[in-house]
Amino acid sequence: MAPSTLILFPFYALFGGIGLLLVLGWRISxxxxxxxxxxxxxxxxxxxxxxxLSIQNGRALEWTGLSWDGPLALAYHVDGLSLLFAFMxxxxxxxxxxxxxxxxxxxxxxxxxxxxxxxxIGGLVxxxxxxxxxxxxxxxxxxxxxxxxxVGFWYQQKEAVLGACKVLVMTHLAGYGLLAAILLxxxxxxxxxxxxxxxxxxxxxxxxxxxxxxxxxKSVQFPLHxxxxxxxxxxxxxxxxxxxxxxxxxxxxxxxxLHSLGAWPATWGIVVIWIGTxxxxxxxxxxxxxxxxxxxxxxxTISQIGYMMLGLGLGxxxxxxxxxxxxxxxxxxxxxxxxxxxxxxxSTGTKDMNQLGGLARRMPRTALFWLVNAGAISGxxxxxxxxxxxxxxxxxxxxxxxxxALVAWVVSILTVFSFLKATSSVFLGAGTDQTSIAEEAxxxxxxxxxxxxxxxxxxxxxxxxxxxxxxNPVLPALGLSPVTQVTWFGLSTxxxxxxxxxxxxxxxxxxxxxxxxxxxxxxxxxxxxxxSGTTAWGGVFTGGEPLRDSGRLPASDFSAIIKHNLAPFYSxxxxxxxxxxVWHALLxxxxxxxxxxxxxxxxxxxxxxxxxxAAILLxxxxxxxxGTVAVGNELLPLT
Amino acid sequence: MVLSGGLAVGGLVLKTSSLRLVLLESAAxxxxxxxxxxxxxxxxxxxxxxAVLISAAAVISGSLLLNAxxxxxxxxxxxxxxxxxxxxxxLYLWLPQVAEATPASVAGLVVSVIDVVAFSELWLLKxxxxxxxxxxxWLALAVLSALGGAILMLAQHDLKRLLAFSSIEDMGYLVLGxxxxxxxxxxxxxxxxxxxxxxxxxxxASLVAPEAEGAVSFEQRGMAARYPLAGASFLVGMLTMLGVxxxxxxxxxxxxxxxxxxxxxxxxxxxxxxxxLALLAYARALVVFWWGTSNSTTREPxxxxxxxxxxxxxxxxxxxxxxLWPELIPGLSRLLGG
Numbered sequence: 001m002a003p004s005t006l007i008l009f010p011f012y013a014l015f016g017g018i019g020l021l022l023v024l025g026w027r028i029s030x031x032x033x034x035x036x037x038x039x040x041x042x043x044x045x046x047x048x049x050x051x052x053l054s055i056q057n058g059r060a061l062e063w064t065g066l067s068w069d070g071p072l073a074l075a076y077h078v079d080g081l082s083l084l085f086a087f088m089x090x091x092x093x094x095x096x097x098x099x100x101x102x103x104x105x106x107x108x109x110x111x112x113x114x115x116x117x118x119x120x121i122g123g124l125v126x127x128x129x130x131x132x133x134x135x136x137x138x139x140x141x142x143x144x145x146x147x148x149x150x151v152g153f154w155y156q157q158k159e160a161v162l163g164a165c166k167v168l169v170m171t172h173l174a175g176y177g178l179l180a181a182i183l184l185x186x187x188x189x190x191x192x193x194x195x196x197x198x199x200x201x202x203x204x205x206x207x208x209x210x211x212x213x214x215x216x217x218k219s220v221q222f223p224l225h226x227x228x229x230x231x232x233x234x235x236x237x238x239x240x241x242x243x244x245x246x247x248x249x250x251x252x253x254x255x256x257x258l259h260s261l262g263a264w265p266a267t268w269g270i271v272v273i274w275i276g277t278x279x280x281x282x283x284x285x286x287x288x289x290x291x292x293x294x295x296x297x298x299x300x301t302i303s304q305i306g307y308m309m310l311g312l313g314l315g316x317x318x319x320x321x322x323x324x325x326x327x328x329x330x331x332x333x334x335x336x337x338x339x340x341x342x343x344x345x346x347s348t349g350t351k352d353m354n355q356l357g358g359l360a361r362r363m364p365r366t367a368l369f370w371l372v373n374a375g376a377i378s379g380x381x382x383x384x385x386x387x388x389x390x391x392x393x394x395x396x397x398x399x400x401x402x403x404x405a406l407v408a409w410v411v412s413i414l415t416v417f418s419f420l421k422a423t424s425s426v427f428l429g430a431g432t433d434q435t436s437i438a439e440e441a442x443x444x445x446x447x448x449x450x451x452x453x454x455x456x457x458x459x460x461x462x463x464x465x466x467x468x469x470x471x472n473p474v475l476p477a478l479g480l481s482p483v484t485q486v487t488w489f490g491l492s493t494x495x496x497x498x499x500x501x502x503x504x505x506x507x508x509x510x511x512x513x514x515x516x517x518x519x520x521x522x523x524x525x526x527x528x529x530x531x532s533g534t535t536a537w538g539g540v541f542t543g544g545e546p547l548r549d550s551g552r553l554p555a556s557d558f559s560a561i562i563k564h565n566l567a568p569f570y571s572x573x574x575x576x577x578x579x580x581x582v583w584h585a586l587l588x589x590x591x592x593x594x595x596x597x598x599x600x601x602x603x604x605x606x607x608x609x610x611x612x613x614a615a616i617l618l619x620x621x622x623x624x625x626x627g628t629v630a631v632g633n634e635l636l637p638l639t
Numbered sequence: 640m641v642l643s644g645g646l647a648v649g650g651l652v653l654k655t656s657s658l659r660l661v662l663l664e665s666a667a668x669x670x671x672x673x674x675x676x677x678x679x680x681x682x683x684x685x686x687x688x689x690a691v692l693i694s695a696a697a698v699i700s701g702s703l704l705l706n707a708x709x710x711x712x713x714x715x716x717x718x719x720x721x722x723x724x725x726x727x728x729x730l731y732l733w734l735p736q737v738a739e740a741t742p743a744s745v746a747g748l749v750v751s752v753i754d755v756v757a758f759s760e761l762w763l764l765k766x767x768x769x770x771x772x773x774x775x776x777w778l779a780l781a782v783l784s785a786l787g788g789a790i791l792m793l794a795q796h797d798l799k800r801l802l803a804f805s806s807i808e809d810m811g812y813l814v815l816g817x818x819x820x821x822x823x824x825x826x827x828x829x830x831x832x833x834x835x836x837x838x839x840x841x842x843x844a845s846l847v848a849p850e851a852e853g854a855v856s857f858e859q860r861g862m863a864a865r866y867p868l869a870g871a872s873f874l875v876g877m878l879t880m881l882g883v884x885x886x887x888x889x890x891x892x893x894x895x896x897x898x899x900x901x902x903x904x905x906x907x908x909x910x911x912x913x914x915x916l917a918l919l920a921y922a923r924a925l926v927v928f929w930w931g932t933s934n935s936t937t938r939e940p941x942x943x944x945x946x947x948x949x950x951x952x953x954x955x956x957x958x959x960x961x962x963l964w965p966e967l968i969p970g971l972s973r974l975l976g977g
Contacts (some may be wrong), residue, residue, distance in 0.1 A: 068892050069965040134893060138884035145883065152930065156864055162932040165922050172883075172918060176911045179896070183907060187900040188842075540696070540725060586919070587793065594794025597732075604686040604732040612693055616715040622773055623714030
């Protein structure tokens with residue numbers, strides 16, 4: 001098959017789906033639109049997979065199409081890195097759209113929803129396929145626009161409006177850094193192609209840093225991470241596909257793609273390592289104090305992408321492979337967790353963990369899928385997260401990055417604890433008034449969650465599939481050798497070194513540590529404590545205070561303890577506090593200028609006349625003598 | 640309104656510069672009459688009268704002096720005349736007053752037709768090398784207008800004034816394109832001015848229906864609930880003015896940015912800063928005026944006008960079709976350097 005067909009096939013499928021939705025949307029039901037969108041994404045996935053054979057062993061598919069805008073032609077370069085992200089977008093997209101069939105069945109704006117979702121998937125595939133930097137930027141902004149419009153989908157709700165505004169401002173402003181870098185590169189080299197050798201020579205540390213700003217904002221890394229919790233006002237499929245699985249990975253792609261320009265100076269790697277390390281810690285500490293299920297997952301997304309940045313910052317083949325494997329795994333388990341939270345909210349009407357409990361009895365399949373994905377993010381053996389975290393620890397230890405490795409280990413412990421707490425709050429224990437009405441999720445939602453959970457398990461049991469077909473082809477595309485070999489359950493076959501064993505020990509201890517911390521929080525002895533005088537179980541966190549009659553420790557009790565003890569941290573690290581200061585300062589300056597302008601408008605005629613006369617008198621002696629003069633219909637040069 | 644627009648556009652297609660000037664100034668005078676008649680604020684009308692007369696006198700006398708072989712005075716007069724017509728900082732004082740005092744439809748005509756045609760005349764003069772100009776002065780005006788316009792956008796609570804300052808800001812980019820020169824600047828400026836006309840027409844048209852219910856300011860909330868198409872139109876117009884990809888303006892913006900980058904990275908960052916400030920201002924307008932829960936207390940049904948809705952849809956379509964494939968426009972591909 002011709003390269004052009006292989007490359008363009010996914011777009012034919014996706015834009016075909018968009019066209020059909022726009023034409024038929026007013027005639028077919030919401031469920032039918034969902035099925036149409038899901039099929040389009042599935043066909044696109046097939047198209048993406050057909051490129052897999054062509055890009056093995058460091059090869060790439062290239063094609064330059066028609067001129068689109070002057071010198072901007074639609075130029076494509078599809079290599080292993082492109083394949084990985086395009087696969088994620090279309091596969092996870094198909095599962096999320098399947099889930100959406102029932103989730104959005106009653107929404108009157110379903111056409112708009114499905115069109116935007118397909119535009120997003122097409123935009124992300126286009127982003128990772130583009131060889132032209134300006135077309136790459138165009139795709140970057142298109143997916144940003146989709147995120148903005150989807151977060152603001154229910155634009156009559158205040159939370160959605162504010163969330164959408166924050167998404168637009170933070171990601172678009174940071175995107176100017178990327179645009180500035182591209183334009184400066186073009187001004188220096190005359191080239192806009194990733195694959196042009198001149199690009200590597202023109203990449204300075206300054207340009208790298210302003211590109212990194214765009215990547216940091218897109219991938220919710222500290223300190224530009226604060227938009228994602230507010231983006232949770234979006235419909236759950238949006239949170240799953242965009243803000244967990246795919247959109248937030250665009251920054252990861254960009255950082256990975258920078259490796260294809262050549263070996264990084266040491267400082268670049270250090271910067272990325274520490275951005276990732278700080279972010280993973282900040283993310284998990286914020287996640288632990290959340291009582292809103294979706295906001296908790298959003299902060300865990302921030303934290304988990306920190307792991308990916310750590311891997312990419314290490315710069316070694318194993319580090320990059322581990323970071324990208326975690327990116328793939330995260331797409332499935334976090335996407336699945338969001339779908340689970342959506343199912344809970346859809347069924348109970350709330351995502352407040354204080355009002356939930358005992359849902360495992362009423363939503364057993366949802367609970368099972370949640371447990372699988374929670375196990376994956378916690379790094380439980382047999383699940384995908386265990387493999388990628390183990391490889392990350394190994395890569396960090398091999399390069400002497402002991403502190404980042406230790407921080408990653410601590411974060412893993414806290415992640416386990418956080419998910420044990422969330423799981424017990426939502427699915428275990430006694431039910432509540434809110435959950436008494438809950439019913440199991442409808443069929444398409446169960447299938448969507450199930451596919452994500454299956455992905456998490458398959459990638460945990462047989463990670464060699466992902467390594468062989470998706471991760472190892474990336475490394476030659478970045479000029480590195482594929483060295484990562486794993487077998488069943490993620491056991492490394494390439495080395496028998498101490499680092500490998502040490503990584504494995506860290507991963508197991510992290511999980512065990514989390515279990516231990518959680519166990520300490522459980523009721524340990526019987527105490528007559530409740531306000532009504534009934535007997536209830538207490539534990540170390542009660543401090544002797546009366547328990548609720550149910551004997552439960554809901555999420556807010558737990559989060560309040562941490563928030564109280566770490567109050568200075570949360571105050572100093574709250575970046576929104578600083579952004580609000582900048583915003584108010586800007587408003588003050590603009591209002592002062594506005595008042596001055598309003599005063600001038602009061603005297604407008606005098607000022608205009610005065611300025612005009614002054615300008616004419618000042619300019620006339622300075623003006624050049626060259627130019628032409630019109631004589632009749634001809635222009636003659638002045639002499 | 641139609642006559643004024645027709646004279647303005649007709650003036651552009653003439654090859655003789657003196658005839659072009661006559662038609663353009665006639666169009667400006669007709670627009671002045673329209674503003675005078677429809678304005679709710681006589682002071683604003685008087686300011687516009689003064690601006691029209693001063694700029695017309697400056698441009699006409701500048702052209703005459705240019706023909707008479709006095710380039711220094713000609714340059715000074717033409718610079719002042721065009722700067723006032725385009726509403727560049729600091730000679731912009733008439734524009735926000737006119738926008739605020741006149742109906743949105745009239746303000747849209749002034750901004751999207753008269754101003755734009757004046758810019759096009761400047762472009763033609765520069766392209767034919769007939770304008771002796773101090774490049775540094777014009778670039779300074781461009782930066783001042785872009786940054787000043789954007790800062791002043793943030794200070795506004797009236798949407799028509801906000802759009803007026805947005806025009807001033809955008810004119811800064813277009814002037815940059817003309818005087819930075821080179822293939823990128825001139826092409827970006829020409830495409831940019833076409834898009835500016837369409838986008839400003841769309842933005843002001845989106846305010847026509849809400850304006851009938853009262854002043855279009857931040858005191859009104861959630862207007863998109865009553866006027867969803869108008870809300871969508873404002874969003875499209877806003878994204879166009881910001882140069883966001885898939886709107887036609889991206890085709891102009893990247894060229895204008897490159898022309899700035901070729902002169903100096905600092906110049907590029909100055910214009911990106913202006914874009915960032917404009918984004919903040921537009922985002923606030925969208926969130927406060929259009930989105931969210933409506934606070935309208937009127938019991939009257941929303942105003943429906945088929946003609947207005949068709950116009951809005953046509954403008955949205957034009958901006959997206961041009962954005963999806965800029966070279967679809969006949970003759971544009973050669974201009975764009977393809």
